[in-house]
Amino acid sequence: MQVTRPDIWGYQPAQVFSSDGPEWGTSIDNVLVWLEWLADRRSDGAGDQRVDDLLDFLNILIFKDDPSKSITRPQREELRTYVKTRYGVHSLAALSHGERAMLQILGRTLTHMTSNTIILIDEIEIHLHTRWMNRMFRSDERTASEVHCPHTDIHNAQPRADARLPAQREGRRLGQGWPLDRKRYPVMANLSQISDTAELDNKYIGKVVVYVEAESDANLFEVLVGPGHAERIEFKTTPEGGNGCGPTTARVKRERVTNRKVFGLIDGEAATSSHLGFEKMLSCVEPTFVVDDPELEGVLFLADHEAENILLRHSDVCHFIVNDTPLAGMKSRTADEVRKYINGIVDRYFSSAICKYTSARLHSANAMAGILDSGMFFNDLSRSKFLKLLQAKVVAAGCSWEDFRTELDTLRGLIETRFATMEDELKEEERKRLSDGKSALARIKHQFGVSKSWEGHLANELAGLPYAAEFRESVFRRTGL
Known part of the structure; x- marks a missing residue:
């Protein structure tokens, strides 16, 4: 050279x-x-x-x-x-x-280019995948607006891709350009249904888009799906930036009007607000499930209470904690001691999760204002003092203690029926699946002083376990991949 x-x-x-x-x-x-x-x-x-x-x-x-x-x-x-x-x-x-x-x-x-440049790109689909065609469209749009290029026209053989810039599609002047000939370049009608950039991006990248509740969820699900699938499926949070199941389900409902490749994947606990949602979650044996609710069409639910339960249930949390010590502290924690403590924490947050499920069902029936905050369970109160606190929270939410206890007993009955034929080891796994996983992991981390990065180590461990393949197969089947 x-x-x-x-x-x-x-x-x-x-x-x-x-x-x-x-x-x-x-x-x-x-x-x-x-x-x-x-x-x-x-x-x-x-x-x-x-x-x-x-x-x-x-x-x-x-x-x-x-x-x-x-x-x-x-x-x-x-x-x-x-x-x-x-x-x-x-x-x-x-x-x-x-x-x-x-x-x-x-x-x-x-x-x-100069200030009076016209850019013509012919048969772009020969050189670029649909995803990159859409990126090129967006890049040219930004170039035109910031560098004042008056006109860009991208021609391709795919009838759905009207790649002219928005101002050009509307026939307005761009920089020193001229109005577009509407007879020669008609506006594609289907684009009029798409109202924002994120929705348009999802429409043209040509792959399955799965909205999730938080960035941490997206990262975990990508690890579970594994490498080599980025061109087929993408996990992402809503462009509005809101966390939780509400913004996620709303976004899915909105985009599926124009794009049937958009789905949602949210915490299993969110299903308990739907008719028979708790029963479906309780009996679920796959990594995901759906509910019979037309308002939640396209929304998948985790079989676990939330994403953190996957780490709690399938990764070796006990082994990590035992080995997460300096040389001077080695052998200070035995596996049996750590496992016993973890099981105690899981039992506590299993009970708290049942209370949350109960409040969610009552809230969906308009018998209670709101759902109990999991933060109230993160304390060391005695059983009698905790029951007094719980009763006060229930009454403050406009629900009688008697009605709450009745619904709580109903859920306990369903759980006891399912657990009746299980071995102790399987019961332990089910408690981990249905417990308040995020709070349980936070409590375990607080007790043993493990580093903040431990969730990343646990997630990477999961990638090589059978659950990862089961998760991928379940998600792919339900999204049509």
């Missing part, structure tokens, strides 16, 4: 370029190296920053989903440009096909 001017460089009435070529003169690497070579770099850092600005803009557009990646300033000594990732530094050749195509199109466009 040598410092040479890239092919078809400089101003021309029409610039035509294809995919990133195998030869140095037609490569995007040559473009970046040439720009760096021309830049006036001063030792005081006050020189030409245009290459840095270009790369910053390209990194934002191309690596939106992975900010750990970035294209670095070209190396003058090596005449090569590198990409920095969480795994090290690589040449541009290590980029995926979609990333390299994006870099070629956007890099070439930004280095050649």
Whole structure:
């Protein structure tokens, strides 16, 4: 390689370029190296920053989903440009096909365009997957708005992809451009049903989207599904940023009007507010289940109380705690002692979960205002003092203690019937599944002083266990993958 001017460089009435070529003169690497070579770099850092600005803009557009990646300033000594990732530094050749195509199109466009440029991209589906086509559409939209390019038109053979920018679809002026010919470029009617960017993204990425209650849930589910499925399924929180089952189910209901590939996966405890929801959760033997409620169509429920119960039930929490000690403290904790304490905590939060299930059922029947807060169970009160606290909370929520006790006894009866034929070991596992897992893990962590990162270790352990395959198969089957 040598410092040479890239092919078809400089101003021309029409610039035509294809995919990133195998030869140095037609490569995007040559473009970046040439720009760096021309830049006036001063030792005081006050020189030409245009290459840095270009790369910053390209990194934002191309690596939106992975900010750990970035294209670095070209190396003058090596005449090569590198990409920095969480795994090290690589040449541009290590980029995926979609990333390299994006870099070629956007890099070439930004280095050649003027304030009166018209960009035409033909048969983009030949070079880009649907997901990257949509990313290109969004990137061109941002480029047009920030660099004042008047017109971008992306042509492809897929009838559902109207890739003109919103202002162009409406026939408005963009920069110094002109109104679009509505007869030549009709607006696709189905897009009128899609009202926000996130919904449009989900529509065009062509894969299953599963909304979850929190970022931690999404991370755990991705670990369980395993690598190699990112192009087929994505777990994400709602774009509004709200946590909990309410925002998640509302988002699923809204988007499934136009996209049947959108689903939700929420905590099992949320099902107890639905008709026979607790009964379905109690009898569930798969990692997920659904309820017979048209308002919750497309919503999947965990068989566990919540995501933390999966860690509590399937990973070796006891082994982790026994070994999470300095050398001086080794052998200070025996496995039997830790297991006994964990089982005691699980029993406590199993009882608290039954109280929460009871309040959820009464709340759905308009017999109680709200659902009991799990925080009230995180204390060391004696049984008699706790019962007084519980009674006060129930009465304050507008429910009589007698009605609460009646419903509580009903749930206990259902649980006792299910447990009646189980061995002790299986009963222990079921208590872990139905207990308030988040509170139980927090209590265990507090007692033994384990590090905050222990959940990540437990999750990675799960990836190699049979439950991970069972979870993946259950989710894939229910989402049609």
